[in-house]
Amino acid sequence: MQSRSGLICLNGALRRYLCSLPTSEPNAPLMRTEVPGPESKKLKEGMETIHQATSVKFFVDYEKSFGNYLVDADGNNLLTCAVSRPALGGYPRTDFVQLLKNSLGEVAPKGLEHAQAMLCGTSANENAIKTAFIHYQTRKRGGKPPSQEDMDSCMKNEIPGTPNLSVLGFNGSFHGRSLGMLSITRSKAIHKVDIPAFKWPVANFPRYLYPLAENKKYNDEQDKNCLEDVGKLIDAGKQKGNEVAAVIVEPIQCEGGDHHASPTFFRGLQKICQEKGVYFIVDEVQTGGGICGTFWAHEQWELPTPPDFVTFSKKLLTGGYYYKNSLRVNEPYRIYNTWMGEPTKLVLLEKIVQIVKRDQLVNKAKNIGNSLLVELNKLEKRYPNMLKNSRGIGTLCSFDMPNPTIRDKFVDTAINLGLHIGGCGNSTIRFRPALIFEEKHLETTVNLLETAFEKMKPFDIQFSDDF
Amino acid sequence: MQSRSGLICLNGALRRYLCSLPTSEPNAPLMRTEVPGPESKKLKEGMETIHQATSVKFFVDYEKSFGNYLVDADGNNLLTCAVSRPALGGYPRTDFVQLLKNSLGEVAPKGLEHAQAMLCGTSANENAIKTAFIHYQTRKRGGKPPSQEDMDSCMKNEIPGTPNLSVLGFNGSFHGRSLGMLSITRSKAIHKVDIPAFKWPVANFPRYLYPLAENKKYNDEQDKNCLEDVGKLIDAGKQKGNEVAAVIVEPIQCEGGDHHASPTFFRGLQKICQEKGVYFIVDEVQTGGGICGTFWAHEQWELPTPPDFVTFSKKLLTGGYYYKNSLRVNEPYRIYNTWMGEPTKLVLLEKIVQIVKRDQLVNKAKNIGNSLLVELNKLEKRYPNMLKNSRGIGTLCSFDMPNPTIRDKFVDTAINLGLHIGGCGNSTIRFRPALIFEEKHLETTVNLLETAFEKMKPFDIQFSDDF
Numbered sequence: 001m002q003s004r005s006g007l008i009c010l011n012g013a014l015r016r017y018l019c020s021l022p023t024s025e026p027n028a029p030l031m032r033t034e035v036p037g038p039e040s041k042k043l044k045e046g047m048e049t050i051h052q053a054t055s056v057k058f059f060v061d062y063e064k065s066f067g068n069y070l071v072d073a074d075g076n077n078l079l080t081c082a083v084s085r086p087a088l089g090g091y092p093r094t095d096f097v098q099l100l101k102n103s104l105g106e107v108a109p110k111g112l113e114h115a116q117a118m119l120c121g122t123s124a125n126e127n128a129i130k131t132a133f134i135h136y137q138t139r140k141r142g143g144k145p146p147s148q149e150d151m152d153s154c155m156k157n158e159i160p161g162t163p164n165l166s167v168l169g170f171n172g173s174f175h176g177r178s179l180g181m182l183s184i185t186r187s188k189a190i191h192k193v194d195i196p197a198f199k200w201p202v203a204n205f206p207r208y209l210y211p212l213a214e215n216k217k218y219n220d221e222q223d224k225n226c227l228e229d230v231g232k233l234i235d236a237g238k239q240k241g242n243e244v245a246a247v248i249v250e251p252i253q254c255e256g257g258d259h260h261a262s263p264t265f266f267r268g269l270q271k272i273c274q275e276k277g278v279y280f281i282v283d284e285v286q287t288g289g290g291i292c293g294t295f296w297a298h299e300q301w302e303l304p305t306p307p308d309f310v311t312f313s314k315k316l317l318t319g320g321y322y323y324k325n326s327l328r329v330n331e332p333y334r335i336y337n338t339w340m341g342e343p344t345k346l347v348l349l350e351k352i353v354q355i356v357k358r359d360q361l362v363n364k365a366k367n368i369g370n371s372l373l374v375e376l377n378k379l380e381k382r383y384p385n386m387l388k389n390s391r392g393i394g395t396l397c398s399f400d401m402p403n404p405t406i407r408d409k410f411v412d413t414a415i416n417l418g419l420h421i422g423g424c425g426n427s428t429i430r431f432r433p434a435l436i437f438e439e440k441h442l443e444t445t446v447n448l449l450e451t452a453f454e455k456m457k458p459f460d461i462q463f464s465d466d467f
Numbered sequence: 468m469q470s471r472s473g474l475i476c477l478n479g480a481l482r483r484y485l486c487s488l489p490t491s492e493p494n495a496p497l498m499r500t501e502v503p504g505p506e507s508k509k510l511k512e513g514m515e516t517i518h519q520a521t522s523v524k525f526f527v528d529y530e531k532s533f534g535n536y537l538v539d540a541d542g543n544n545l546l547t548c549a550v551s552r553p554a555l556g557g558y559p560r561t562d563f564v565q566l567l568k569n570s571l572g573e574v575a576p577k578g579l580e581h582a583q584a585m586l587c588g589t590s591a592n593e594n595a596i597k598t599a600f601i602h603y604q605t606r607k608r609g610g611k612p613p614s615q616e617d618m619d620s621c622m623k624n625e626i627p628g629t630p631n632l633s634v635l636g637f638n639g640s641f642h643g644r645s646l647g648m649l650s651i652t653r654s655k656a657i658h659k660v661d662i663p664a665f666k667w668p669v670a671n672f673p674r675y676l677y678p679l680a681e682n683k684k685y686n687d688e689q690d691k692n693c694l695e696d697v698g699k700l701i702d703a704g705k706q707k708g709n710e711v712a713a714v715i716v717e718p719i720q721c722e723g724g725d726h727h728a729s730p731t732f733f734r735g736l737q738k739i740c741q742e743k744g745v746y747f748i749v750d751e752v753q754t755g756g757g758i759c760g761t762f763w764a765h766e767q768w769e770l771p772t773p774p775d776f777v778t779f780s781k782k783l784l785t786g787g788y789y790y791k792n793s794l795r796v797n798e799p800y801r802i803y804n805t806w807m808g809e810p811t812k813l814v815l816l817e818k819i820v821q822i823v824k825r826d827q828l829v830n831k832a833k834n835i836g837n838s839l840l841v842e843l844n845k846l847e848k849r850y851p852n853m854l855k856n857s858r859g860i861g862t863l864c865s866f867d868m869p870n871p872t873i874r875d876k877f878v879d880t881a882i883n884l885g886l887h888i889g890g891c892g893n894s895t896i897r898f899r900p901a902l903i904f905e906e907k908h909l910e911t912t913v914n915l916l917e918t919a920f921e922k923m924k925p926f927d928i929q930f931s932d933d934f
Contacts, residue, residue, distance in 0.1 A: 028911055029885020068901055068908050070887060078882065079911055082889035084758060084862075084899045085781040119586045120806055126645045130662055137661040151656035157664040161656070165663050177804055178593045179647030179665075189618035189628070190800055194604040195597055196632050196665065197624040198646075291551060314552040314805060333657055337644055338781060339587055344811070395551075415545065418496020420537060422549035432551045434535055441535050444495055444546055 025067040030077040037074030039094075047097045050105050051115055054332040060091045089340040096343060103349040104320065106357075109296045111306030112322035117341025121285035121313030122176030127335055128309040128321040129180070129246055132279040133165055134334060135327055136245035139277070145331070165245040166198065168233055168278075170205035170226075172425075174255030175248060175283055184248060187256040187425075201233040201244065205253060206261045210389040211377075223265040227272060234276045246279040246308075247272075251297035251393075254286040257425015258398035260391055263301040270303055279327075281309040286396075289315030290356060290435050293366025293394030300393070317352070318345040361435040368437055369394035375446045383453045385462040386410075387429075397431040398424070402463045406456070413455050419448035492534040497544040504541030514564045517572050518582055521799040527558045556807040563810060570816040571787065573824075576763045578773030579789035584808025588752035588780030589643030594802055595776040595788040596647070596713055599746040600632055601801060602794055603712035606744070612798070632712040633665065635700055635745075637672035637693075639892075641722030642715060642750055651715060654723040654892075668700040668711065672720060673728045677856040678844075690732040694739060701743045713746040713775075714739075718764035718860075721753040724892015725865035727858055730768040737770055746794075748776040753863075756782030757823060757902050760833025760861030767860070784819070785812040828902040835904055836861035842913045850920045852929040853877075854896075864898040865891070869930045873923070880922050886915035 036044070036058040047053035059073040070080045073094045083091060093099070104115040118124045138144070146154075146161065154161025169175065169184035176182070177191060183198040185191060206222040209215035230247065237244040249269060253259040273280040287297035289312070294300055298307060308327060313319035318341045329335050356362060369392055376390035376399055386406075387399040401407040407427040414421050424430045433441065503511070507525040514520035526540040537547045540561045550558060560566070571582040585591045605611070613621075613628065621628025636642065636651035643649070644658060650665040652658060673689035676682035697714065704711045716736060720726040740747040754764035756779070761767055765774060775794060780786035785808045796802050823829060836859055843857035843866055853873075854866040868874040874894040881888050891897045900908065 029915070031883070031885050035882045068904055076885070078885050078887040079908060079915070080887040081898045081900045081904070081912055082887045084901045085756070086784070120590070120804070122804070123587070123589070123645065130644075130646070133663065134661045146656075146660045150660050154656050154660040154662075154664075155653055156669075157650060157659075157666055161660050162664045163661060177597075178590065178645050179597070180645055183624060186622055188800070189613075189621050190798060192624075193613045193617050193621040193628050194601045194630060195621075196600065197621075197629045198663065198665070199624055202623075289552070317553070331657060333655070337587070337589070342809075415502045416498070418498050418543070418545050420545040420547040420549045431548045433548045434551045437535055437548070441546060445548055448496070448546070 020063075022064060022066040025069050026077050029069070029079050032076050033074040035072060035074075035076055035078070037072065037076060039073040039075075043073055043094065043097055047092075047100070050097070050100050050113065051117065052328055052335065054330060055089055055336045056092060057090045059094045059096070061094045086338055088343070089336050089338055092340070093343050096346075099343060099346040099350065103346045103353060104316075104318075104322075106350075106353045107295050107316075109298070109306060109310050109322055112310060112324060114325055114328065115322050116320050116335065117346070118313075118319040118321070118337075119339050119342060120176075120319040121283075121311065122178050122181050122319075123337075124285065124311040124313055124319040124321045125175045125181055125248065125281075125283060126178060128281050128311050128323065129167055129248070131323065131327055131329055131335060132167075132246035132281065132309070133163070134329055136165060136243075136279065137163055164242045166200040166237060166242055168201050168203060168230065168237075168244045168247045170203050170249060170253070172205050172253045172256035172259050173248075173250055173283075174253070175250075175285075187253075201237060203229040203233055205249075205259055206265055208260060208391075210391055212391075219262070220264075223262055223268065226261075227265065227268045230269065231272050231276070234272070234278060244276075244278050246281050248281040248283055250283045250285075251287045251292070251301075252396060254396075254430070255424055257400075257428045258391065258396075258430055259425075260393070266298070266301040267303060270305075270307065273308075279308040281311065282307040283311050285311060285313045285319075288312040290362040290365055291315065291394050291396050291432065293362065293369055295362055297393065317349050318342055356435060359436075364438070365394045365435050368433075368439065368442060369397060371439070371442055372397050372431065372445075375442065379446075379449060379453065382450075386453055386456060388463065388467075392431070395431060395433050395437060398428050400467075401427045401429060402461055402467065403427050406459070406461055409459075410452060410456060414448060414452045417448045417451055417455075419445060419452070487530075489531060489533040492536050493544050496536070496546050499543050500541040502539060502541075502543055502545070504539065504543060506540040506542075510540055510561065510564055514559075514567070517564070517567050517580065518584065519795055519802065521797060522556055522803045523559060524557045526561045526563070528561045553805055555810070556803050556805055559807070560810055563813075566810060566813040566817065570813045570820060571783075571785075571789075573817075573820045574762050574783075576765070576773060576777050576789055579777060579791060581792055581795065582789050583787050583802065584813070585780075585786040585788070585804075586806050586809060587643075587786040588750075588778065589645050589648050589786075590804075591752065591778040591780055591786040591788045592642045592648055592715065592748075592750060593645060595748050595778050595790065596634055596715065598790065598794055598796055598802060599634075599713035599748065599776070600630070601796055603632060603710075603746065604630055631709045633667040633704060633709055635668050635670060635697065635704075635711045635714045637670050637716060637720070639672050639720045639723035639726050640715075640717055640750075641720070642717075642752075654720075668704060670696040670700055672716075672726055673732055675727060675858075677858055679858075686729070687731075690729055690735065693728075694732065694735045697736065698739050698743070701739070701745060711743075711745050713748050715748040715750055717750045717752075718754045718759070718768075719863060721863075721897070722891055724867075724895045725858065725863075725897055726892075727860070733765070733768040734770060737772075737774065740775075746775040748778065749774040750778050752778060752780045752786075755779040757829040757832055758782065758861050758863050758899065760829065760836055762829055764860065784816050785809055823902060826903075831905070832861045832902050835900075835906065835909060836864060838906070838909055839864050839898065839912075842909065846913075846916060846920065849917075853920055853923060855930060855934075859898070862898060862900050862904060865895050867934075868894045868896060869928055869934065870894050873926070873928055876926075877919060877923060881915060881919045884915045884918055884922075886912060886919070 040058040064071040150161035174187040311321040373392045389400040503525040531538040617628035641654040675686045778788040840859045856867040
């Protein structure tokens, strides 16, 4: 607690902690147990219940370590000639398992208690897909490990060790900006142009007419056609010897323009994947974390069984993915890297999750999101030339404007009134408020939107007939 | 400063800082300037001198921001409906430019004052390569932006917008574990097997005999053959319509087994790249940061001009790459992501760089590395059946053991004596001590290595004839 005089009174625990920190190196290693010792082994066992730990060598107490010496979980003080830099994949913190449980473990989607931490959304998707490839090939081998021929040929990027497998994505999707993820991403040409890509198949994603209630027949047809498209592409891949190992899909195509699809569509998609033996990856990098009014958007689909993978980043601070227990990778160094997520992000996430639960922020996002959508529909009636297709799940709301130029001008007008909104897709305005967005913020937002629309009035704005 | 009684006396600056933090939201936005205002524009201009800023919208003072409101660099207090999560690529911190200058700017390789921050080594390599592809295609278009045909075809992953370009790597290399980087990585089969890959060309990397002084002719031949290999593969790519846009190479193939190559080899490699119009990317993820006795390993090659790209991560804490000014990407959102590095890592790096310079740690690494290599050569004479090929630059030293089983047993023996060393490649022991590794640590290390070799003596160990 801070006083006016500038003195801070430490509580006992913090004082004891500060006094416990080492201030010098030992003169020589000090060994108490074998390495890894019983404590490291116990932690590794615990880690396996939430996060694969096959590549972990031992756990390190970085607070007790000093200089060139590492103190492991068993109190062994080792002279290290091996760790001149972060190596969290091999040597996690002693509190890493507890951190994982208190953060990612607390918000795991139903049926997916295993998480894999990564640094960002792109590496989350990359590694979920790698895991899908590994399991697809393992299944083809009847569960056996790769043969010597596999091991030899993969070093030359040749079959059978380097298989001709693909991932099916959707037009309008965004899954990241690495070479691999750009091969699936179909959001905007400027993201993709000039970059080589895997020749992987792409299916159509529903494009709905709004309001939904008045366009049920058209929209149902969209679902049906897109699902047929998926089935045909998977079959075609099999015939061409370029099998589809996984389908990856966003609950809402955010970057591509906030394109929604119905729970029926997603249930149908999972069903096709299951029938055809293809892994079903849900990319919740944008939708996860509560903004949709449930912690994960896919909770609203009422799937009969969980997706095979759910990937995340952004609002979760750390990247990563959840996966079914059956999709563990048992060999070390196949799913691995220097960082394996970032413990400092888990510390922050632990606190965030506590507050989200304490203040019931996910439920609040659902309610305030409903109100936001009601207001957008009202604005649509008042300014029919300027906005249409208001849509949203939770506070993840959006509407379309007549063209990119007008949309960009609107964003600019709003921000200069003090309202920070963003664009996505071609001519869409998207709302991505924080979970602490309340009634009073909504009121200010609507007032400022109105003012912005009024300011746009002098311009000749209308939707073209074929919009 | 902390006293025994548990009281901490804050200095004036820290007290003023704590008192300046906001404790509530404003009732409504408060606008002082247009957005982006003059201060954001000035920061963006400053950022352009060290880091591309084309996708930056405005700079945010996150310390002054509270709740749903963002305070920008000009003191505008904006209600945000757009930033519910990290978005550092579009809205960097107001001190980001200074942080970049104080950290990455302080250790930029000669001739490469532009840096691009990323989260990890894989994304560093991915984005350096993307930049190479973009410039390769732009050059082919005579400097023009992509055509409409390019933009349309890339959305279908088809030529000409999605070009058939490749990156040439080397046998034994390691550049990361994404699908793209695994296509170049040729370290170990277990990293690659079951994962689809781009069919990109791979050249041989020198495999030297040691000691170097006694094997000059053989090793020079290695350099020559490998360089010829590179030239032929680039020419073959051109003929097959699968042009090589970039060559990526590690100064030492670390993960692959600490394979070294001579400055002559690297100068020759750069020359071939220049002659053939191929970008030259040096992957210093493992070698950068001072361990080689110079801050960057490539400084020791005496190149006539800088490499086109130098990538880094690990000891630099943040990932990223340096690049030539001529290799900027001027369009926004081509080289971009949510994070664009991690400012907290730059804060740590700033301090680390200060200490590395203050304590002349790079020079110390050079000297202690020389001593380590002398000691390894002595051990080689004492235990000729157990180790050979001692080699090293700075403290990045290693030796080979007869086979993987013996190597693994040796690592295990050493660690249970309190010496933490690691393996790489097939049967190599690698040293990666910290920059604060001193004479006394070396002494302990050598004693423990000796004890470990003695403990291995009862086993029948020797090199096979064809090792």
